[in-house]
Amino acid sequence: MFDRQAVMQEQDLAPPVALPMLSPEARRRQLKEKLIAWVITAVAFSGIAALVLILVFVAKEALTLVTDTAAREEASFSKMFLPQMVRKGKPLAYVWQPVSNVPKVSMIPLFIGTLKTTAVSMLVAVPLGIFGALFAAEFAPRRLREILKPTIELLAGIPSVVLGFFALMVMASFLQETFGFTSRLNAVVAGLGLALAIVPVIFTVTEDALTAVPRSYREASLALGATPWETAWKVVLPAAAPGILAACVLGFGRAIGETMIVLMASGNAAITSANLGDSVRSLSATIAAEMGEVVVGSPHYALLFFIGVELFIFTFVLNMLASIWTKKVIQRLKGGAG
């Protein structure tokens, strides 16, 4: 498995030794080893290949928006992102109505819908996840912690279609009775459903970041007379801060891309408003709901793939940010603890 000659060259001081003659069998074995190593290395490219192929093939189907003149006419970037005239005499507006005599393809209502559901879910999931993780990592007795972690991982194991079902069948009616929403399915219902999906993400990553803080930090703080909560709040939490930020960013990315929950519980009406009680239509749910009826190759079809490209890019950027921050916390703690 070692390259004999390379080893020889590295050790200049060693006297030159004649390489022993390899038997044909040994030679065959060496060749076989090389082949196996080569195959394994080739397979390792599959992860990279998958990521590149996803971007290339989703973008390829969206390409007609640029190459096809009719599609360029119907769904230009200004039509996607600037306010358009919907009816004569009415003020300019953002409307998503891709199937009509005059297709209206503004993405703004979809962006707003995604942002509204995501904001609601983050508002609930971030405090719950971080505080829950703080409890598990710092305050809970060991026994309780050993039950708490697998239980919350179980929540992460619930398929999103089941959470969507729960939001649709149970939470929607309950929330409407409590808050008196005019539409039963709205941004709040979808957001709370999403919160169920991203709480475990935020909890798990935050808990990892907190437990990565070396014990010496806690011991030093306690030795200086700080109480356990002061240690947790003023020493451990700041030390793990980039990791916690990474947890929130990962949760955010998951919430933006999550499809089934929003598709089932948001009402799917592309309304441009600030009211959380209105029905919304998110980017991901739009793809899921409209791809079934679309004509392959039409501008509408390309638009849906373009939304896919947008989602891919958003989550890619968020993931890169999260991994940078996670690395930061590891580096900082390594440097600080040494």
Added chain:
Amino acid sequence: MKHATRRVVGLSLVSLTGLAAFVIVAMLALVLLDVVQGGASHISWKFLTESPTDGMMGGGIFPALFGTAALTLLMTVAVMPVGVLTAVYLHEYAPPDGKLARLVRVAVANLAGVPSIVFGLFGLGFFILFVGKGLDRALGYEELHWAQPGILWASLTLAVLTLPVVIVSTEEALRAVPLDHRTASLALGATQSQTLARVVLPGALPGILTGAVLAISRGAGEVAPILFTGAAYFLPDLPSSLNSQFMHLGYHTYVLATQSPDVEATRPLLYATVMVLLLLTFALNLVAVLIRTRTRRKAASGH
């Protein structure tokens, strides 16, 4: 701060965080309780072994169960070799601090974050419209044969989706095999591949199985990637070949919940379907947890 205030602030912080943890667990309990309460009475042998009847308003879920099983089986066959070999490369073959290994790790981490609906678009754009069309042209099919949604394309899409799960757990399993085992094997004259096949992989087997189980549990519950790659609303027959469409528990749930003409009539069916799906994923997760704790205990007592 005064002693008393410090105590009060401390106590309230501890109880606040405890409350947060409690709320998370309570949410899980609420979901489970509701599903069990609504579904338990409707689950029976007949429900599990019959086809839907009366336009989905009655009967059972057998085709959906069968479709989910077949789909995840194909997915596992596709994802395991690739995932395990990639992890083997990362942990056993890659030079330390190698550029390729770092790139693979970044790619895998990002792959895990790609939204599942984008995987669905990828499956449609790549497997069906590119590979499938190419196959049809190459094999000379006049009508659509491979260039249409089918169980093979759906399972391959899910395989790409679950690849990070398998890679991450396999790598963790490889890390748990002591270095001594490798050096001992190499010192006895075994080659690197012999060491891998007879020492490292058997030692890592429980961890690799955990990865497989986690991937199956994830794959069985995902609906968004199979929406356009092969899942069907209702089929009179079970899928018979690799290019036939299939019914699926998760998709069945979605259809019953959102497209039923009479919500009240289908409610028991819906709850029972959800409960079967939940039981399936939880059982798989439980198996993974059990394998993991057993190996950890073994590793702890062995050294």
